[in-house]
Amino acid sequence: MQDNYKEKDLRQLILSTIEAVGMNTELKKDECGINMSYNFIGDYVGYDKKRLVDAWKEMQADIPFEQYVKTLTMHELGHAIDREALQASLERTLEILDMKNSHCPRELYTNIDLLSVLLEEQKMDITFEETAWRNAKYLNEAAGLVDDFTFEFIKKHSLATYKDLYEEDLALYNKLAEERTLQPV
Template identity: 65%
Template sequence: MHNHYTEDYLYQLISSTIQKVGLNNELIMEESGINMSYNFITDKVGFDAKRLVEAWKEIEAAIPFEKYVQALTMHELGHAIDREALEQSLDRTLEIMEMKNDHSDIELYTNEHLLAVIIEEHEMNIVFEETAWRNAKILNAKAGLVDEVTFEIIKNHSLATYQSIYTEDLAIYNQVKERTVQPV
């Protein structure tokens, strides 16, 4: 990690961003391997300092680190704004998690019905991510923290991760579905 980007520095940067947009979500440091996250059950924003720096380095555009962190923070707060919808999805999310735990990866990726549930999960996640980014854009417009071009680059990079995994699994699903269609 860059010497400048210590856990304390990041904690202060993220905390000040939360305050600047007028929210008061609690912030926690985690070693989860996920750059930033929002836990809608505890209503807390989490960050992994090491992964946050690594993720920033993965963007091919020259984005200032502070702007990257501010945009991601607003994105996680965008989830907080959408907390009610996230809570309403909890039962289905738990059902999907249980299904995934009850089956091997081979079963999940060769059974049309199980794979359809994975596709459903991807689609739910993409909707939540897009909503969080729309909310983040509103927060950013009010606070004026990240210029619009930089914000869009970060948003598009973030969404591309979800879209890429979805596209890969959708291709597998279509292949499995094609194999299970019986000729008439």
């Protein structure tokens, strides 16, 4: 069914979820390769139908597509609720982006100081993600759109993406730190 989901039906599903939780955040089609996202500068939720379907399939779980979309919609609205904190992070986020653009990936992952900045960014991302999921849980509890098991499964799967990357980079950081302390002065 999800492969045959018409664009207007998907849009209506997302809009009805936004309405059901009592919010009026704008919705935009955004074919950027990210399933759903909240743009805190423009204050809108964006969605990419193809990526939504692909990400849903990647979960390899027996969760209806509609429940997946409703859950992710509430998660993105959770970011909207946290918009002020996201805005407050903009200056530091831009500094980090500038740093990343000024160095090649090899430098970022072999220079302990640069890698520490990547870890800082990842910790910020995880904090924002966890906050958005807490907010989404409140929205879901009030509206009763998705059962708790399904909600928690999708949340865990989504957060794992961020946490796994952080743990991988943290292990690399610790290895670099150990090598630094073992080097003769």
